Amino acid sequence: MGRLRDLAKRAYEKKIYTYSSFLSLPEQSILDGMAKELSFIPYELFGGHEMAERKVVGFGSEELFGYPGRFPVTILKVTPAIEKFGEELNHRDYLGSLMNLGIRRDTIGDILVKGKTGFIFCADEVSEFIRENLVKIRHTQVSCEIIEDDIELKPTLIDESYPVSSMRLDVIIAATCKLSRKETLGYFERNEVQLNSKVITENAVNLKPGDVFSVRGKGKFILESIGGTTKRGRTYINVKRYQ
Secondary structure: OHHHHHHHHHHHHHOOOEEOOOEOHHHHHHHHHOOOOOOOOOEEEEOOOOOOOOEEEEEOOHHHHOOOOOOOEEEEEEEEOOHHHOOOOOHHHHHHHHHHOOOOHHHEEEEEEEOOEEEEEEEHHHHHHHHHHOOEEOOEEEEEEEEOOOHHHOOOEEEEEEEEOOOEHHHHHHHHHOOOHHHHHHHHHOOOEEEOOEEOOOOOOEOOOOOEEEEOOOEEEEEEEEEEEOOOOOEEEEEEEEO
C-alpha cells in the first residue's frame, strides 16, 4: 500500500507517469481497496495482452498531463533453437528458468505457452537481459526475440453452454470450471477471481450478459446470453471460453 501511495503521489506532484512492478491478483485487490484514497490521480492496469492476470498499474492520464504514457512492458517470444528437438514445455518450466537467472518475480508478468512457443511479458528493464541470457529451458536450447505483437497471442473463443441453478457468480464458476462449491469458495478467499477485470471476493453477486469473469488457473469466460430452462427449472447460460 505504501508503494502504491508513493507512486500515485509522485505522478500527481511531478506531472509524470509512474508505473508499478507486475501486481499479482491479491495485490490488485489491495489496489481496488485503495480506490477512494487514490481518487486524486487517474490510473489504469495493463498486463500486455487481453487475458492478462498479472498487471502493471500506471498512474496518470493524457488528459491530466497533456501527453500519452507508455506502459514499460515488453513481449518476448521464445522458440526452440531447433524445432524438431524442442520439448513441450509448461509455465513452470519457463518460470523456473527465469528465476534461475536471478530475476525478481515482480518483473515478470504472464507467461503464455502455445505448443513449443512461449511468450513472456516482462518489465522493459529486464527484457534485454532475458533475451541475451535465456538460452536453455529444461533440455531445450531456445532463442528469444522482442516482438510488438503476434497473431498467436490473439485469444480463440469457444462456445459452451451450461445449466445453472442461479446467476450467482460462484454457481456459474462451479459449472464452467467443473468445481465443487467448496473448491469454488476457495478461489474467492484467495483473491483469485476477477469480474470485468477487477478482483472480486463477493461470491453471491449476480452476473448479466456481457460480464467477463476469470478464475486463476482455470480460465476466462464471457457470459454471452441466457437461454431456456431445463425440465428441472435450471437455466441454460451460453458462455465463450478464452482458449
